[in-house]
Amino acid sequence: MENVEKKLREEAKGLLAEKKVDVVVGYEKGTLPLTATPCFITTPEEADRLVWNPFCVLNLAKFVHDLLDQHHEAQKRVKPEARRKRVVGVVARGCTSRSLVIHLQEKQYGKDEIVILGVPCGGYLDGKKLAALAGGEEVREGALDEGKIVVKTMSGERQAALTGLLADNCLVCRFNRPVIADIQTGEVPPVAEAEREYDPVTAFENLPPEERWTYFEKEMAKCIRCYACRNVCPSCYCRICFAEQSQPRWVDIGADPSDTQLFQLMRIYHMVGRCVDCGSCTAVCPMGVDLRKFLKKLDKDAFTMFGHRAGVSLEEPAPLSAYRETDREDFIFEPGKKSEA
Amino acid sequence: MTDKESAKEWEPKIVAIVCNWCTYAGADLAGISRIQYPPNVRIIRVPCTGRINPFYIMRALHEGADGVLVSGCHPGECHYITGNLTARRKFAALKSFLGYIGLEGDRTLFTWVSASEGDRFAQVIRGVTDAVRALGPARKLVKRM
Known part of the structure; x- marks a missing residue:
C-alpha cells in the first residue's frame, strides 16, 4: 500500500x-x-x-x-x-x-x-464494525499494523485482524x-470470495413473506429521511430528486411510516442494474439501515434476469434501457392459471 | 381502515393501467360486446406500457389500491414497436422486488391483452378480481394518515 x-x-x-x-x-x-x-x-x-x-x-x-x-x-x-x-x-x-x-x-x-x-x-474498514471493536467508546488512537487494527480507547487497547473488520460488500x-x-498503480490483489455474493439475498428470499415484510418495516422505521444515502450515491445524480419534487409529489414527507417506506422503495428501485455495491450508502447512514439487503436483490435480479452487472463494460447498455425478445415472461398473469406468489 | 376491515361487503379496489392501443381497445370491445366483468377496476389509459413509470404502481399501492393491474399489447405487437419490451423488464424487476420485501405477489399483476381480445379482457379482470379478493384488503405500504 x-x-x-x-x-x-x-x-x-x-x-x-x-x-x-x-x-x-x-x-x-x-x-x-x-x-x-x-x-x-x-x-x-x-x-x-x-x-x-x-x-x-x-x-x-x-x-x-x-x-x-x-x-x-x-x-x-x-x-x-x-x-x-x-x-x-x-x-x-x-x-x-x-x-x-x-x-x-x-x-x-x-x-x-x-x-x-x-x-x-x-x-x-467498516465504521460500524470498528465501533463495535472499540466497544462503542471513542477511538482515541488507532493504527493499522501488518493487517491488524489496533485501537486505543479510554478503557484500554484492543486489536483485531483487518479482514474481520472489512465492510460486508468488500468481502x-x-x-x-x-x-x-x-x-x-500498484499490483492487483487476488479476487475475494465472490461466489458467496448473493448468499444473504437468497437466504432472505427463502424466509416467509411476512417475516420479510416485518424486516423491511423494521429497517425502514429507523430511517430519518436525512437523504444521506441519496446524497452520497453516485447513481443518484438527478438535479431534482423525486423525493423533493412537487409536481407531481411522488412521496409525502409526513410522519406516516409508509411515506418513508415508499421513499426508500422508490430510491432503491432506481438502482436496477445501477448499484455497484460500493457500500457508501450504508457507510453514511446515521441510523444503520440495512440498505444493502435490498439493493443487493436488484443487483442479483439484474444479473439473473438480464445477465447484467452494473458498470462493468462501456458497450453493454443499462438493463432497463434495453430488451431481448427472449426476456422472461413467467411473471405475466394468465387468467385461470395460478400465478407464483 | 376500520371501514375496510369490518365491512363484510368489502370490495377490492383495483387500478388497471392499460395501454391505449391494445388493452384499452380490448376493454372497449368487451364493453361493446356486452361481456360482463366485475366493476372493481378503475381503468387509467396511458399511451403505452412503456410510458408507465413504476412509481405509478408503487404510488397506487400507497394510496390504498388493493391491487394494480398493468396490461398492454402482446410482445412484438406494440404500437411503438418496443415500448412493451422495455416495460416488461421494468415490471419483471419491480414485481420481483416487491415480492422480496414481502408484498403479496398478486397485488401487482401484469398481462397482455390485444385489441381483439375483448373476451380475454373480461377473463383477466375476473381473474385479477378473484386473486385480489382472496388476498383481502391491502395493508402493506398503505398510507394510514
Missing part, C-alpha cells in the same frame, strides 16, 4: 504539473484516527496529501459528477469562445470505476473529461481492480 500511495502522489503531481487535469479527487488523512476523507487536489504541491489505505470509504465518482455537472452548468453562462474544458482526475478503486462507467454510459460527461487513476483495493467483491483506468 505504501508503494501505491507513493506512485499515486507522483502520478497526481505529474498530471497537475502538466496541466492534464484541473483537479484530482482523492482521499486525504481524516481528522479522526483510522479515517480518510475525500479531498480535492488542485496544485502539484498538495499532491502529497493523497493517501490510499483501507480507511478510504466513500465512492468518489459522486464528486466527479458533481464537479463536472457544476462546470457544465457554469459554462452555459460563458461566451462560446471563452468556454473551457475541465478535466477531473479521480482516484478510483473497482467500485468507483464502475460508477464512472455508469456515468459515461448515461452520457453525464465525456471520457475526455476524466482521468482515472486506478488503484488496487483490498476492501475498506464478496469481485472487482478489486478498476474496470477502466488511464493510469494503473
Whole structure:
C-alpha cells in the first residue's frame, strides 16, 4: 500500500504539473484516527496529501459528477469562445470505476473529461464494525499494523485482524481492480470470495413473506429521511430528486411510516442494474439501515434476469434501457392459471 | 381502515393501467360486446406500457389500491414497436422486488391483452378480481394518515 500511495502522489503531481487535469479527487488523512476523507487536489504541491489505505470509504465518482455537472452548468453562462474544458482526475478503486462507467454510459460527461487513476483495493474498514471493536467508546488512537487494527480507547487497547473488520460488500467483491483506468498503480490483489455474493439475498428470499415484510418495516422505521444515502450515491445524480419534487409529489414527507417506506422503495428501485455495491450508502447512514439487503436483490435480479452487472463494460447498455425478445415472461398473469406468489 | 376491515361487503379496489392501443381497445370491445366483468377496476389509459413509470404502481399501492393491474399489447405487437419490451423488464424487476420485501405477489399483476381480445379482457379482470379478493384488503405500504 505504501508503494501505491507513493506512485499515486507522483502520478497526481505529474498530471497537475502538466496541466492534464484541473483537479484530482482523492482521499486525504481524516481528522479522526483510522479515517480518510475525500479531498480535492488542485496544485502539484498538495499532491502529497493523497493517501490510499483501507480507511478510504466513500465512492468518489459522486464528486466527479458533481464537479463536472457544476462546470457544465457554469459554462452555459460563458461566451462560446471563452468556454473551457475541465478535466477531473479521480482516484478510483473497482467500485468507483464502475460508477464512472455508469456515468459515461448515461452520457453525464465525456471520457475526455476524466482521468482515472486506478488503484488496487483490498476492501475498506467498516465504521460500524470498528465501533463495535472499540466497544462503542471513542477511538482515541488507532493504527493499522501488518493487517491488524489496533485501537486505543479510554478503557484500554484492543486489536483485531483487518479482514474481520472489512465492510460486508468488500468481502464478496469481485472487482478489486478498476474496470477502466488511464493510469494503473500498484499490483492487483487476488479476487475475494465472490461466489458467496448473493448468499444473504437468497437466504432472505427463502424466509416467509411476512417475516420479510416485518424486516423491511423494521429497517425502514429507523430511517430519518436525512437523504444521506441519496446524497452520497453516485447513481443518484438527478438535479431534482423525486423525493423533493412537487409536481407531481411522488412521496409525502409526513410522519406516516409508509411515506418513508415508499421513499426508500422508490430510491432503491432506481438502482436496477445501477448499484455497484460500493457500500457508501450504508457507510453514511446515521441510523444503520440495512440498505444493502435490498439493493443487493436488484443487483442479483439484474444479473439473473438480464445477465447484467452494473458498470462493468462501456458497450453493454443499462438493463432497463434495453430488451431481448427472449426476456422472461413467467411473471405475466394468465387468467385461470395460478400465478407464483 | 376500520371501514375496510369490518365491512363484510368489502370490495377490492383495483387500478388497471392499460395501454391505449391494445388493452384499452380490448376493454372497449368487451364493453361493446356486452361481456360482463366485475366493476372493481378503475381503468387509467396511458399511451403505452412503456410510458408507465413504476412509481405509478408503487404510488397506487400507497394510496390504498388493493391491487394494480398493468396490461398492454402482446410482445412484438406494440404500437411503438418496443415500448412493451422495455416495460416488461421494468415490471419483471419491480414485481420481483416487491415480492422480496414481502408484498403479496398478486397485488401487482401484469398481462397482455390485444385489441381483439375483448373476451380475454373480461377473463383477466375476473381473474385479477378473484386473486385480489382472496388476498383481502391491502395493508402493506398503505398510507394510514
